[in-house]
Amino acid sequence: xxxxxxxxxxxxxxxxxxxxxxxxxxLLVGGxxxxxxxxxxxxxxxxxxxxxxxxxxxxxxxRRLCLEYDINIPHDVIAGGExxxxxxxxxxxxxxxxxxxxIHDGVRPLVTKEMFLQGKEIAKRDGASIPVVPVVDSxxxxxxxxxSIPVNRSEYRAVQTPQTFRGDVLLxxxxxxxxxxxxxxxxxxxAAGYKVSLFNGSxxxxxxxxxxxxxxxxxxxxxxxxx
Amino acid sequence: xxxxxxxxxxxxxxxxxxxxxxxxxxLLVGGxxxxxxxxxxxxxxxxxxxxxxxxxxxxxxxRRLCLEYDINIPHDVIAGGExxxxxxxxxxxxxxxxxxxxIHDGVRPLVTKEMFLQGKEIAKRDGASIPVVPVVDSxxxxxxxxxSIPVNRSEYRAVQTPQTFRGDVLLxxxxxxxxxxxxxxxxxxxAAGYKVSLFNGSxxxxxxxxxxxxxxxxxxxxxxxxx
Numbered sequence: 001x002x003x004x005x006x007x008x009x010x011x012x013x014x015x016x017x018x019x020x021x022x023x024x025x026x027l028l029v030g031g032x033x034x035x036x037x038x039x040x041x042x043x044x045x046x047x048x049x050x051x052x053x054x055x056x057x058x059x060x061x062x063r064r065l066c067l068e069y070d071i072n073i074p075h076d077v078i079a080g081g082e083x084x085x086x087x088x089x090x091x092x093x094x095x096x097x098x099x100x101x102x103i104h105d106g107v108r109p110l111v112t113k114e115m116f117l118q119g120k121e122i123a124k125r126d127g128a129s130i131p132v133v134p135v136v137d138s139x140x141x142x143x144x145x146x147x148s149i150p151v152n153r154s155e156y157r158a159v160q161t162p163q164t165f166r167g168d169v170l171l172x173x174x175x176x177x178x179x180x181x182x183x184x185x186x187x188x189x190x191a192a193g194y195k196v197s198l199f200n201g202s203x204x205x206x207x208x209x210x211x212x213x214x215x216x217x218x219x220x221x222x223x224x225x226x227x
Numbered sequence: 228x229x230x231x232x233x234x235x236x237x238x239x240x241x242x243x244x245x246x247x248x249x250x251x252x253x254l255l256v257g258g259x260x261x262x263x264x265x266x267x268x269x270x271x272x273x274x275x276x277x278x279x280x281x282x283x284x285x286x287x288x289x290r291r292l293c294l295e296y297d298i299n300i301p302h303d304v305i306a307g308g309e310x311x312x313x314x315x316x317x318x319x320x321x322x323x324x325x326x327x328x329x330i331h332d333g334v335r336p337l338v339t340k341e342m343f344l345q346g347k348e349i350a351k352r353d354g355a356s357i358p359v360v361p362v363v364d365s366x367x368x369x370x371x372x373x374x375s376i377p378v379n380r381s382e383y384r385a386v387q388t389p390q391t392f393r394g395d396v397l398l399x400x401x402x403x404x405x406x407x408x409x410x411x412x413x414x415x416x417x418a419a420g421y422k423v424s425l426f427n428g429s430x431x432x433x434x435x436x437x438x439x440x441x442x443x444x445x446x447x448x449x450x451x452x453x454x
Contacts, residue, residue, distance in 0.1 A: 132367065132375075136436050137385035138411040140359065140425075148359075148384065148425060150414040157375065158364035184365040187377040198367075198375060203437050209363050210430045212447060219446040220439060 004099045005120060006049040007042040007162070008091040011035050011058075011106025012080045023058055024208050025106040026065060030221045033065050034208055037109030040226040043073045044113050048099075051076040052106065053091040073227070085178050088185060092170060099167040100124055103185050107208040108161055110220055115201065119164035122197050127169045130186045131201030132157035159184060160201040169194050231326045232347060233276040234269040234389070235318040238262050238285075238333025239307045250285055251435050252333040253292060257448045260292050261435055264336030267453040270300045271340050275326075278303040279333065280318040300454070312405050315412060319397060326394040327351055330412050334435040335388055337447055342428065346391035349424050354396040357413045358428030359384035386411060387428040396421050 011025035025035040035052065042050050054062055056079040065071070080087030088103055095101060100120050104111060115131055122129035139153040163185045165173075170185070173192035182188045186196045204220050206213060238252035252262040262279065269277050281289055283306040292298070307314030315330055322328060327347050331338060342358055349356035366380040390412045392400075397412070400419035409415045413423045431447050433440060 133364075135366075135385070136434055137360075137387060138414075139362075140384050140386055140413075142382050142384060147422065150386075150410050150417065151383075152408075153410065155369050156378075157367045157369060158362070159367055159377075160364060181379075183377050183380065186367075187365075190377065195374065204439050207363055212431050215446050216443045219442050 003124065004048040005102070006051065006095060006099050007047045007102045007104060007116065008051050008053060008088070009035070009038050009042065009104050009106045010053045010080065010084060010087050010091065012053065012055055012084055012087045023055070025054075026058070026061065027208070027214060029109065029208075029214050029218050032069050032071070032226075034109050034217070035062070035106045036069065036071055037221065037226060038104055038106055038111050039071070039073050039075060041111050041113060042104070042116065043227070045116055047102075049076065050074070051078060051091055053078055053080045053087045055080055083178060085182050085188065089174050092174060095167055095171070097166075097168040097171060100164060101167055101170050102162040102164040104162040105207060108205055109208070109217055110202070110204045110206060110224070111162060112202065112205075115205065116162055118199055119162045122199055123164035123166055126197040127194055128163070128165045128186065128189050128196040129199055130163045130184075130196055131160045131205070132198045133160065133201045133203055133205075134158070157198065159186065160205050160207075165189060230351065231275040232329070233278065233322060233326050234274045234329045234331060234343065235278050235280060235315070236262070236265050236269065236331050236333045237280045237307065237311060237314050237318065239280065239282055239311055239314045250282070252281075253285070253288065254435070254441060256336065256435075256441050256445050259296050259298070259453075261336050261444070262289070262333045263296065263298055264448065264453060265331055265333055265338050266298070266300050266302060268338050268340060269331070269343065270454065272343055274329075276303065277301070278305060278318055280305055280307045280314045282307055310405065312409050312415065316401050319401060322394055322398070324393075324395040324398060327391060328394055328397050329389040329391040331389040332434060335432055336435070336444055337429070337431045337433060337451070338389060339429065339432070342432065343389055345426055346389045349426055350391035350393055353424040354421055355390070355392045355413065355416050355423040356426055357390045357411075357423055358387045358432070359425045360387065360428045360430055360432075361385070384425065386413065387432050387434075392416060
């Protein structure tokens with residue numbers, strides 16, 4: 001039996017770092033809300049389920065934006081929680097072990113079809129997969145005494161999304177109680193004792209965090225096409 | 228006595244990562260070679276010395292580019308070494324303890340005047356200063372067994388340039404023998420026992436490493452003006 005494939009797009013951010021009243025995922029880039037692009041790319045591979053997790057207070061606004069910007073991609077919308085952990089938990093609650101589940105940041109508009117597909121294949125084989133890229137700048141670790149020490153950046157990887165998991169792995173892992181040590185979905189899964197396989201992400205797959213990222217995304221998006 | 232201030236722009240890269248025959252610092256962005264922008268910004272604050280360190284094999288090409296692109300900013304050019312460490316060493320050899328010395332990556336065109344000035348003030352007071360920014364993506368450390376573990380990204384900082392030093396600190400530090408553990412100038416200075424002060428860099432102050440960085444730089448540079 002072919003497994004089912006879900007793409008869960010988590011867009012819980014409130015936009016505080018952007019000095020903006022508008023949540024980051026709703027800011028306009030290339031004439032559409034940021035969230036549109038990952039949704040469109042997800043739709044390109046026709047998964048069995050596309051679901052967007054939004055803060056409860058943003059759901060009506062998203063519905064309005066879909067009308068205003070003519071976004072006709074079929075997708076579920078459900079309400080997130082206080083922490084990303086709870087948003088993901090809400091997003092996967094009704095799925096079962098027969099699914100392959102990709103979890104993607106709504107503020108990473110430059111994800112590619114290939115990245116979704118590669119993540120899915122590796123997760124199917126290994127249980128869990130995440131895209132990573134090398135760290136470009138020198139890296140330091142801040143120490144408890146307020147100082148800092150250089151670390152070897154070649155030992156580090158920056159982690160992107162989509163992070164993809166077999167249903168059995170993800171659902172079991174999300175039965176753990178929440179911990180502040182959970183930095184992303186991979187860390188939840190590892191805390192439950194599973195291994196995570198890395199594959200090469202893309203430098204283009206940026207996360208919209210600061211105002212300058214919007215300009216960068218606009219430039220990078222201009223060479224892609226979206227339905 | 229007012230100290231003297233030198234800005235040393237190190238541009239030793241060979242362009243391998245860009246899949247390009249042209250060294251990264253010579254690629255065109257906004258109609259000028261990448262290296263022009265940091266040079267222009269350095270010139271804005273009228274230091275006592277601006278010096279560019281280039282691979283010996285690139286010096287004539289840089290002279291030609293200065294003519295072709297009408298770059299009239301007065302600066303020294305000297306030959307670098309095999310490793311960045313030796314390039315910096317060549318770049319500071321004739322300076323003495325009376326200088327404040329900023330070392331900047333030639334492939335960071337978006338450095339600002341304020342960043343140079345702040346770096347200088349802090350170095351004057353503390354001996355050594357470097358600009359840092361938060362890490363945006365989740366971060367993992369690759370382990371010796373081929374696995375990887377999540378680390379807490381809030382404990383890490385990405386390090387930029389200009390890295391600025393009092394002459395006594397820098398010259399003493401660069402008398403050490405070369406080590407593979409030197410990841411940047413700050414790590415050389417710390418290996419010699421000095422402390423390094425951090426200040427806030429800028430997300431815009433990107434390093435041109437991959438082809439997509441050129442497009443990003445072009446977009447970000449468009450809102451600045453250069454002589």
